[in-house]
Amino acid sequence: MYTQLFKEILLTIEFEDKHIEEFAKHHPGLITLDGTHSNDVKQSVRDYRTKKPIWWYTRGNSLHSMLNDALRIMDGDVLVRMGFFVTDLHRNIEQLHKEQFVNASWSSLVFTVYRGQGLSHTDFAELRNTIDGLMSFNSFFSTSMKRDVSFSYAKSNADNPKLVGILFTIKIDPAQSTTPFALVGNHGRFLQENEVLFSMHTVFRIHHIEVIGTAPPLYEVNISLTLDSDEELRTLTDHIRRESHLDGKGWTRLGQLLIQLGQHKKAEKIYDTLLNQKSHDNDKGLIYHQLGHIRHRQGLFQEAITFYDKSLVLFEKTFPANHPDLATSYNNISSVYVSMGDYRKALDYYEKTLSIQQQSLPANHPDLATSYSNIGSVYVHIGDYRKALEYFEKTLSIQQQSLPANHPDLATSYNNIGLVYNSMGDYPKALEYYEKALLIRQQSLPANHPNIATSYNNIGLVYNSMGDYRKALEYFEKTLSIRKQSLPANHPDLATSYNNIGLVYDSMNDYRKAHFYCERAVQSAKCSRSPNHPHLLRLERNLEYVENKLRHSSFLAIK
Template structure:
């Protein structure tokens, strides 16, 4: 008790007093009093044998400060069913067929002590004179090298072991299956998925011949085959394999065994990549429930599960839950991993992605920079994850409108990826794609088109013809053609994107909605409003199935439908759609977000067209207030707001206020747009109309003349 009470003086300690209840008739565990032989003559000490097991009873606080506890223990009964189940399972999983040093080596591998295990097997190798007896040692040395990341050395050892096994063992011997399994894992780690699949299928064939149908090793084979198919992008075959692995493990393992958690986790990853987020979430939640029962609270595997759940919530658009899950993953990893461990970099990266999607760009940038700093410490300068960090930082700068820094970051990502990846690797395609997006937003459409076409060329070489990233490239090329005014090419590209996405994605996948949305925008610009409306309604229907009811993307769809109804002259329906967009945006976006400004602007246009000038003015002023907070002072959208306010004042007969607003619109447009831009001409024209109504015909004539000059400059040279 004195030792336990010492914790009261140290804030970093908690005192524990164990009270042990022992019934010698219940257990064969050996214990004895050592009072007469102990160094501490005044202590009445009892020595227990190493395998003695106690069952924890209740735990009670012994003071008011929760610094001292009493824990009641009872010596476990030899006939305790739970204890027997656990010990039987431990015996089965701790290499019962191995003996002596060989068994110790396997323990050390399981514990992650690869260098110590290697020393043991090297001693065993030196002591082995029979060449045939060296095969299992080669096999274990291969496992060690694989765990150390030295895959080519691992493969060399396995290749030494294989001919010996083929010569000395039956063709369906389980040890031969283990070897093929290990070879498959090496090829998998090296990214050679075809050879990995061939090796794992050989292992499976042997195990099907030599083992009971519910043997756990069959589960291992199906699991590994599933991992290979997943990495090859064949999600349906991956899912089928993982389901077989799960069925076997449910028959052969306890309900809280970690391997069941692994199966659920792997199925969750497959469902996630298939876009079936509810099933992915359910699988990952089952995985974490098992892990919480069977693993310590700071075990890295729990961090992985929290990470995976965070990824699903992120893709479902539930960013608060995604953030909470990733923060839990980060907390576990900070306690269990080295400060420069790559998984910490992954957590910072994923938190950065969530903040990015929440439009909190400063926090997103901060976390991506933390991820980059860790990766620069722990990874080679050409490691692909460094490329990913530069890529993500580029995306943040892109969204912050800092295109120069975005372009620099994406160039860094491209440089890393060109050094570390094959010339047709999909990540190179992603870099070209992102550089294309930056040029697109800088208004350099020819460069944007060039980079998107490079991305498409790589993706055609490296991905299946129905891969979603091909759909992304066609989509982006369509956006460029759309902004270049080439609507037929834009429509063709968006329809190509849709054709790829329809067979490869779930019917409610958000990317399908994106394609329908973009096709709707093209039809809208071509003046085909019925087709535009049909496309936007399809986009909305998909989003309503797959996204939360207040997701910003739903607001975008309602907004686009409102624009179509407005152009069709159906102002009540237009107003209804824009008001729905506004409600969603008010709930899901910051109060100064530019999309809120867009909604107020569009509502203002509808009220103006309905002749309700006071409501139109109020809406446009709301739009202007938001845009003044969220946009640079020379942003074209500010010019649009001043222009629209000017139109309302004109219609209300307040020419002085109308003139002031149109002059502000013109000043912004002259600063931010080319001199021959139609909006500049529109401002000259609107000011001319005002001067004419104010009977100042000289100024009216001057501004009309400037409007005509702008129109003439914008006409084709021929």
């Protein structure tokens, strides 16, 4: 659903020639009429304006693949740079859709289009488990009204042993859906009268899957364009919009989304630019708040507190004492203190947050669920597991009343309850809740999102506690791989991953590898933790423990 939010935000931004020039500077030749590299960015803008966006999209150069690859993995750097083109292409498709399908001869005609492609075996397995559910193509995508054309694409993909050949058969009822799609015809660079182009994040309902070839396996997947009246889609979209906590508008809101997607550097660049343009205290307070959020996620905790304090001073001048934005500030300051290991101070700020919310919100409001969850987390750190479970169950109770079953916040609650059961030594129960959390996160987040890494890490911890060290190592290595991609080199979660892998090798009596990873953990933690931080002290104790075992094993080997 993040691509839907991304599209909605981009459509509120007024892009200018300077944004096209910036793109042309980084990608010379992609928007020049003759296809040659040019340093004349103003000429590139003039060239771009002479043709419709669909012409550029269907031109046949790498512009098409660059855009869709970035949409599939939500590459914030590329997508922000291409924001002008995303909005122009969507509006071009939207305009043609109105001309072709609204009050036109096609408007009452139900028809079928086809798309042949390959899916990874993992993605296909997930698709088979989603019969009668929803699926989306996050990118812009082309279909054909000729089945044999699409079938040939599906068959060629089936020849690749790493892929499953898929023929999507798509039923379209223009009278029941306002989702934009258009007959490309003579609007594209290459004249293909039977091509239908859909805008990004088009959502379909999966009906059934059947085998249409066995050597190699080939499948036909029957889907239909979701109706405007689809209650499940509307509920899910409304909740994602509401619970993503994206306020502000335009570039400010885009920065918030990039933070949620882990694209911190791009978000920071946007906010630094905005800070120089704003004069109102409330606007500056929001920007300082978001910069604090970025610093927190980057592991720069003291800088995060500094930005949050600046934000809080401006908010306290602007808002009454029980204003929700003050509760948000208290909450986020608490989160940083948790990261710093100062749990008593964190609990103090969380209770300030809860006090404001209890005065102004109904008893089943999602924000109260969040506060209960945060307080439960502090009790975990303090070691009061019964109290923690009490607060986490309050959270889950509210969320189950108000959220769809695949909402990311439910994943967080399942994860937290799993954590408590793990701490209490009930490992089967912990694994049950951790796997529920992982399933939701895999459905709703990009593959390299830090929260998926957290789920892998937690499952690894349970397997480690159960003595299944091979399985634990598998999950810890998945965790480390994601964290290396999505976190700065000095982030404390990386230290945790190195430490966890080291301790598994220790349990497997491979003391040299154990020492290597535990030493990496301490080196990493020293970059972000104070010398007396509990996390660093624990890692140092682990390293000392492994060093002693390594020396002892070496001594025995000499004897």
